[in-house]
Each structure stands twice: as structure tokens, then as C-alpha cells.
Amino acid sequence: MWGGRFGGGPSAIMQEINASIGFDRRLYREDIAGSKAHSAMLAKAGIITEADKDAIHKGLDQVQAEIEAGEMEYKPELEDIHMHVEARLRELVGDAGARLHTGRSRNDQVATDFRLWVRGAIDQLDVAYAGLLGAIVDEAEKHAGDVMPGFTHLQTAQPVTLGHHLMAYYEMLSRDRARLADCRKRVNENPLGAAALAGTSFPIDRHMTSEALGFDRPMANSLDAVSARDFALEFLSVLTISAVHLSRLADEIVLWASAAFRFLELSDGFSTGSSIMPQKRNPDAAELIRAKVGRIMGAQNGLMVVMKGLPLAYSKDMQEDKEPVFQAVDDFALCLAAMTGMMQDFRPNTSAMKKAAGQGFSTATDLADWLVRVLGLPFRDAHHVTGAVVKEAETRGIDLSALPLDAMQAVEPRITADVYDVLTVDASVMSRTSFGGTAPENVRAAVKAAKESLK
Ligand code: ARG
Secondary structure: OOHHHOOOOOOHHHHHHHOOHHHHHHHHHHHHHHHHHHHHHHHHOOOOOHHHHHHHHHHHHHHHHHHHOOOOOOOHHHOOHHHHHHHHHHHHHOHHHHHOOOOOOHHHHHHHHHHHHHHHHHHHHHHHHHHHHHHHHHHHHHOOOOEEEEEEOOEEEEEEEHHHHHHHHHHHHHHHHHHHHHHHHHHOEEOOOOOOOOOOOOOOOHHHHHHHOOOOEEOOOHHHHHHOOHHHHHHHHHHHHHHHHHHHHHHHHHHHOOOOOOOEEOOHHHOEOOOOOOOOOEOHHHHHHHHHHHHHHHHHHHHHHHHOOOOOOOOHHHHHHHHHHHHHHHHHHHHHHHHHHHHHOOEEOHHHHHHHHHOOOOOHHHHHHHHHHHHOOOHHHHHHHHHHHHHHHHHHOOOHHHOOHHHHHHHOOOOOHHHHHHOOHHHHHHHOOOOOOOOHHHHHHHHHHHHHHHO
């Protein structure tokens, strides 16, 4: 491709370190689409003939068919997918193929292909998110009224509903999905026509190629167009945040499936056995989702470091942008699919959850609130009285709701039997009707709204 100036060829080691074909072959569809848009524009602008354009398009169709049939011969001396496609095109259609690269460079070409690929990945992930969110909402609906312990510091805090707990993940993952959609806007700008770095003297039409490739606009600055990779960094950052969210849900699945919790039964589909301990059922899928964030964040971190301190415009360092993105997308898509499967197979042990919800004096706050509401105590005083009542129940080894009235009245004589109405876990969650609170009616309303927005 640059033989004119060179006498000897590159050494084998040079070829090995230089080649990206081992991974960038995944860009073939985007590369061919970009070349079609570019050549159609060249013809429209009168830079190449219509006949050349037709030959190029026909040849590109054949190259694509050959790649898809597994017939493309990949050679490290052809470095990357762009040169493979072009070299094969020239074999097929001769001179017309040699005119394709007019007014273009691999620098704008690779940036274009990569943006198209990331955009396609975003669109596929968006569909996968919708599937996972739908599965979460279905489970939340089923368990809108089921009570479980809510934790802070992993200590029993107050009863919550399982539906509310699941809908917290709906909120987190919906934000991730929205972040992805927002990131797409900055991905979807067209670098093609920036050429090597400075633009071109040919009368190209960058609006035409933008429209043909579904980009929102041509990028405004040719130097930026070929050297910007923040679209990939942003994309990886969004995936990293979302992988963190998935790891939290995965961790709760691991915890809940443990013998100590027994909140969850793992399905056969998403667990494995042990080769030595017949009784074991391991939450491997959840553990691996929890772990994948390491690789995804590693990809993000790796590319950040590659880009740091690079002068404008293109540097070969930037060839190292694709592998981390491909790897992160593969990992993340698998995590979404596995989490969706686990949610569809979700089998909570609601009676164990309810039992645990009542332990640890989880309705103590309800007692304090009752003292405020009914007796008019200032909250801090109510907190103190409740502490003394809890201490008495603890000494007797019983729950608050089992503590006799006279024992409560020994702490605060104005307490009446009405107090027992607020001391059950069901009463506790039913009373949490403040906006965003855990009450079953709130969960049902949130589920309804979620289903509406997922339509
Ligand atoms: N394989 C290269 C990459 O992935 C394509 C661009 C090469 N440009 C150049 N001037 N050598 O970045």
C-alpha cells in the first residue's frame, strides 16, 4: 500500500507488532458500508465515475460475501481489515478499486468503522437491557407485597418488600440504559472525510456520507475527527458503571442463596454442582457476573492509559482501542443475558424472608414513630423510650410484638395496646407510603409505570 517509497519489506516482528487484523476483522461490515458511502459520494461529486462506483459496490458485495463464507485469506502483511478489503477489491475490480481511497485515509476510515461498530453494540445492548428490565419488573410485581429484611451495614434495619428491593435495581439499570442512549449521541458523529488529519482538497460532501451511514452530523474538526476516542472511553465508562450495578445484584444472589440466608433457591439452569460435595449447589453464574466487572473496568482503564498524553492527531497507539471495547462488549452482553436468565428463574423463599424480616427488632422505628404520632413525644425522646423497650425485649429473648403491654408501660406508662398494630412487619411495610417508600401499593404503582415505559 505504500511500496513507492520503500525498498526492503518490514521484518516479521514488525509485521507482528503492527498487525491488527487478528481483532479488527470484526469491523468488516462497517468497513464495507463506509467504503460504499464514500464511493457513492465520490461519484456524486464527480470525483470518480458512476461506472467506477458501480464496480466498487459490486466488488465490495463480493468481498463481504467471501468474508462471510470464511473465504477471506487473512495475512499479517496486510495489517488490518481496511487493507484486506481494499486489496481484495482491487484484485476483483482493478483500477476502480484503486480509486476508492481518493480523499480518504485509514485514519478517518478506522474512526468511522469503529464508531459504527460501537453504535451497533449500543443498539444491541439497549434491546438486552429491555429484556432484563422486563424480567426484573415481572418479579417485582409478583413480590410487591412480600416482606424481607431491609439492611444497612448488612444489619437488619427495617422491613421492606421484595418488590421494592428489586425495583431499586430497575432504577439503577434504567439509568445505565439512559446513560448508554446519551453516550450514543456522541458516538454517532461522522469522522469520514477528515482524511489523514487535515481534510482534503477534493470537493467531497461529508453531509452526504453522514446521512448514508446514519450519522447525525459530520465531525466539525478534522484533527479531532481522527484522534478522538472519548466516544469509546465514555462507552466503556457506561459499561463499567453498569457492570458495577450488576455485580451488586449478583452479590445479593450469592448471599441470598447461601445456607445462612436461605432467601433464594438457585435454579438448575444457573447453578452448578460440586464434584466432591454432592449436596452443593453453587451460584457460579452470579459469581462470574460479580467478577466480570474486573475485566470490563480493566478495559476502560487500559484504554484511558493508552489515550493519555497522545499528541494530535492519529498515533498508532490508537490501534489498541478496539480489543478492550470488543472484549468489554462481549463480557457485558453475556452478563446481561445471564442476569436476565437468573431473573426469569428467580425463586425466592418468601417465608424465610418474612421470618428474617421480623428478627433484629426491625419494627423498632415503627414503635418510635407511634410514640411521636400518638403520644406526641419529640422524636429524640421517642427514640430513647424505644431503645429501653428493645432492651427489655432483648433481655427476655423475644420480639417486640411479643413483649407484654405491662413491660412496655414500665418504660412509658402512656403506651396502649393499640401499639401492637404497628409492630408487625406487614403493618410496617404497609405504612411506608411516602413517595418512593416500600409500601406494596407504591411498588405496584412503580411496576405499572415501569411497564408503561418499557412498552
Ligand atoms: N490499523 C490501524 C488502526 O487500527 C488503522 C489506521 C492506520 N493508520 C495509519 N496511519 N497507520 O488504528
